[in-house]
Amino acid sequence: MELSELTTSWPTHSYFRSNLDPYDPKMMNGYDSNCYDSSIITMTTPENSSISSVNFSMVCDDSSYGHEDIHNPPLVNMEGIDDVCKWLYDDRNGHGTDEASVCVVEDDAMENDSQTGIKNLLMAYADAKGMEHEELAKVIAKCLSEKANPIGSPLERVTFNLFQQEEHEEEAYLKQESVRNFNQAFRAFYDIFPYGKFAHLMAGSAIIEAVPTHVVSIVIIDFDLCEGSQWPPVIEAMARMKKSLTIISIKLDQDQNSRFEETKKHLCNFARSLGLNLKVQEMDMAQIFNKMVGREFVAFNCMVGLPHMRSSRNKTQVMSFLRMAKRVLAKNEGIITFGDGEGYENTRNSSDFSSFFNKFLARYKALYESMEWGFPSYLSEARITMETLFLAPFVSSNSWFQKWEEQREDMAFDMNLHTGYGLKGQRMSQESRNEARELVKAGETPYKIRIKGDDENEMVLEWRGTSLVRVSSWK
Numbered sequence: 368m369e370l371s372e373l374t375t376s377w378p379t380h381s382y383f384r385s386n387l388d389p390y391d392p393k394m395m396n397g398y399d400s401n402c403y404d405s406s407i408i409t410m411t412t413p414e415n416s417s418i419s420s421v422n423f424s425m426v427c428d429d430s431s432y433g434h435e436d437i438h439n440p441p442l443v444n445m446e447g448i449d450d451v452c453k454w455l456y457d458d459r460n461g462h463g464t465d466e467a468s469v470c471v472v473e474d475d476a477m478e479n480d481s482q483t484g485i486k487n488l489l490m491a492y493a494d495a496k497g498m499e500h501e502e503l504a505k506v507i508a509k510c511l512s513e514k515a516n517p518i519g520s521p522l523e524r525v526t527f528n529l530f531q532q533e534e535h536e537e538e539a540y541l542k543q544e545s546v547r548n549f550n551q552a553f554r555a556f557y558d559i560f561p562y563g564k565f566a567h568l569m570a571g572s573a574i575i576e577a578v579p580t581h582v583v584s585i586v587i588i589d590f591d592l593c594e595g596s597q598w599p600p601v602i603e604a605m606a607r608m609k610k611s612l613t614i615i616s617i618k619l620d621q622d623q624n625s626r627f628e629e630t631k632k633h634l635c636n637f638a639r640s641l642g643l644n645l646k647v648q649e650m651d652m653a654q655i656f657n658k659m660v661g662r663e664f665v666a667f668n669c670m671v672g673l674p675h676m677r678s679s680r681n682k683t684q685v686m687s688f689l690r691m692a693k694r695v696l697a698k699n700e701g702i703i704t705f706g707d708g709e710g711y712e713n714t715r716n717s718s719d720f721s722s723f724f725n726k727f728l729a730r731y732k733a734l735y736e737s738m739e740w741g742f743p744s745y746l747s748e749a750r751i752t753m754e755t756l757f758l759a760p761f762v763s764s765n766s767w768f769q770k771w772e773e774q775r776e777d778m779a780f781d782m783n784l785h786t787g788y789g790l791k792g793q794r795m796s797q798e799s800r801n802e803a804r805e806l807v808k809a810g811e812t813p814y815k816i817r818i819k820g821d822d823e824n825e826m827v828l829e830w831r832g833t834s835l836v837r838v839s840s841w842k
Contacts, residue, residue, distance in 0.1 A: 485514055485522055489728060490721070496768060497720030508764065518751060521735035525728065528762035549756065556675055556753045557596060560741055561807050561814065562734075563675040565828045566706035566836050567597040568806060572799045573840040574666045575604045577702040582664040584611040588655060590669040590688050592616035593676055595630040597668070599637055606641040613646040613663075615655070619684060652691055665701035667692035672709030673836065674734065674757040679709060679766075682773055693790060696842070702793060707837040709761075723771045731762055733833035740813065790841040792824030800826070 488511050495504040508530045515527035557563050578585060585605065587598070598614060605612045614634065616627055631647040638645035650658070659665055669688055672679050692703050710730050717723035735758065742750040795818060803826060807814035815832075819825040825839040 481514070482520060482522055485511065485526055488514070489526065490725070492764075493721040493724035496724075496764075518747070521732050521739060524735050524754065525731050525762055528759045529764045529767075546756070548752065552749075552753055552756055553594065553675060555749070556757055560674075560738060561828065562708065562836050563596065563673050565803060565806060566670055566673055566708065566838050568600075568802060569795065569799055569826050569838040570668055570670070570704035570706055570840070571597060571601045571604075572802065573704050573793060573795065573838075574601060574668070574702060576796055576799075577666070577793060577840075577842065578608070578610070578664055579700065582610070582700065584613075584663040585666065586613045586615060586659065586663045587666045587668060588615045588617065588659075588692070590617050590667075590685070591619065591671075591676065591680060592627065592630055593670075594626075595634050596675075597670070598634060602634070602638050602643060602645060603641055606638070606643040612638070612643060613648065616647070616649045617655075617688065618649050618651050619680070652687060655691060656694060659695045659699060663699065665695055665699045667695070667701065667703045669704070670706040670708070672761065673706060674708065674761070676708070677757055677760050679761065696790070701842065703790065703841040705839050705841075707839075708835070710834065717771075717774075720768065720771050723774070724767060727767050727770075729833050730835065731758065733830040733835060734758055737813070737830045737835070792820050792822030793840040793842045794823045795826050795840070803828070 488507055492504055492507040492511065495501075495507060511526055512530040514523070515530060516523040517527045518524070519527075574587065587601070589597075592614070602612065616630075627649055634647050635645050667688070669685060669692075670676065671685055689703065689705075695701065696703070710726065717726060735754065738750055738754060738758070800816065800818065803816045804810075807816065807828065809816055813831045815829045817827045817829060819827055819837075820839060824841065825837060827834050827838075828836040
């Protein structure tokens with residue numbers, strides 16, 4: 368398959384088989400897709416780099432990527448693993464295989480001490496920053512940057528991104544190569560990990576279930592269309608229901624023009640293959656109210672801070688979108704779906720920066736841990752590439768402090784966000800709950816699904832008790 372074919376194929380979900388569902392490529396209301404030939408997706412690094420080549424073909428290799436649960440490692444060639452371990456011990460420690468067990472005990476003890484030291488320093492940094500002891504915070508940050516490791520434990524990797532002051536040659540090269548492989552990495556990331564699929568599945572199901580039988584025309588107003596990966600299952604459902612569908616993307620900045628046109632083409636081609644004449648448009652928020660009043664069933668969809676989106680949106684923009692949605696729904700039948708990947712719920716009751724920082728830290732540490740669990744160890748280079756693209760942009764000590772200051776200034780927004788601006792919550796159906804649990808293999812993996820909200824209109828994806836993504840629906 369040529370690279371051009373791979374980068375323009377549609378849909379953009381379920382590209383690779385993940386360990387959450389290794390044998391069944393079905394997802395999101397029965398939509399099927401095949402595993403793409405990714406043998407061409409290879410990243411190389413400089414000869415003196417400690418990070419070896421990243422080959423995404425291994426991700427799609429069914430012969431080596433078997434089922435793994437929370438107790439067992441991936442099913443791989445153990446003879447090869449033994450060779451690698453022997454090389455590591457000989458090269459790094461100067462010991463032969465007879466001393467390997469002693470080295471493991473010593474390394475574990477050193478690692479535990481190191482993790483404890485980093486945790487204590489992180490807490491000290493948050494306290495100093497919160498009390499405006501800037502010089503002390505800088506000293507602690509410098510110490511943390513020296514202890515951090517871009518290929519270490521989850522905590523070390525989070526710390527590395529939090530306090531990365533300078534971009535070393537190796538890290539710069541890794542970022543450059545990661546961006547070059549973005550399309551392939553995006554598709555692998557979206558399919559292997561449940562963060563985006565969970566949010567999209569729950570919001571899409573809520574929209575489909577909310578459409579009244581008598582309605583023939585549906586308009587979806589999407590706050591951030593991105594690559595459009597949320598909408599193929601909804602398009603397919605609307606085609607089966609013989610409904611007319613329009614998707615309107617909110618124009619948030621100038622940089623999205625070229626991406627919008629490409630996404631529009633993919634979505635329209637996909638809809639055409641199902642016999643649906645889809646309209647995809649782009650508008651400013653100011654244009655929406657006059658166009659929508661009293662016409663169709665309107666679904667407002669807002670996804671914020673999901674890892675595959677690679678960036679956060681300004682809270683003021685989110686607030687304006689939700690206020691506009693409430694005004695339109697006062698005149699129209701419709702629904703609001705909100706996917707929160709930034710932890711608004713977890714941080715809105717923080718009394719000080721230290722508490723706020725700790726909650727953000729716990730969330731991103733959980734994300735790094737879940738990614739590490741979701742990848743066999745022999746694919747660590749590919750995982751690091753995805754972390755660089757999809758997690759690192761959200762992890763910055765400066766941006767976290769800025770978020771804290773924004774939250775202090777606008778606590779009313781956070782409260783309204785989770786009370787629906789006076790709207791009534793739409794209960795998540797039992798079918799949606801079952802789909803979510805099946806998606807993450809609840810009970811078999813460290814992921815859990817929880818239902819929250821007075822109207823049972825919120826569904827939360829958790830990793831070992833830490834909230835990763837929250838989806839709510841309102842009408």
